[in-house]
Amino acid sequence: MSDAVDLLDYDPNRGRLTRYYLRVVAFLLLSAGLVRAAQIMGVGFDAGHFLTFERPWQAAMIVLCILDLLAAVGLWINAVWGPVIWAVAAITEIAMYTLFRDIYGQHQERILAHAALMGLYIAVLLGDRRRRRDE
Structure with a gap:
């Protein structure tokens, strides 16, 4: 059996600045996911019980809650799939507020x-890659 680093699909090629930036984004996504989870459970500042929302809003809240939390974990552990899940979450929310x-x-x-x-x-990713290439 391989070690835990292989199981997490850790990407050692990311530069330090990219890793720090992704940790900040992971914290933001974790916060957003927890706020959405609280809304689903009926806890929040804007009140409104989850069951009173229309079905499209209920579905969106559940999907974005899961995507935000998964992306946060993936970005925090520096997994190669973290930015992919983050992009899916961002595209989903952008589509909600543009196409729908x-x-x-x-x-x-x-x-x-x-x-x-x-x-x-x-920009940070390209900067890190350029810096590594110049070294």
Whole structure:
């Protein structure tokens, strides 16, 4: 049996800055996932019980809760699948507020936040790769 590092699909090739950035994003996703979980359980500031929401909102809350928490774990442990799950979660939420805005409404700030986080990730990743190549 291989060691635990292999089982987690750890990516040792990521640069230090990329790993730190992904840890920050993991913390943000963990926070978002826990807030969504609290909403599903009926706990939250905006009240509203989960069962009173329309079916599309219930489905979205459950899917995004799972995706956010999975992405947070994947990014925190530096797994190669972490950014993939994060991208799926971001694309799902962006699609909710663009393609299906008649159901979910428009939340430009969330769309911009996802785009900014992903754009910064790509910039940090490319910067780390360039720095490693120049060494």
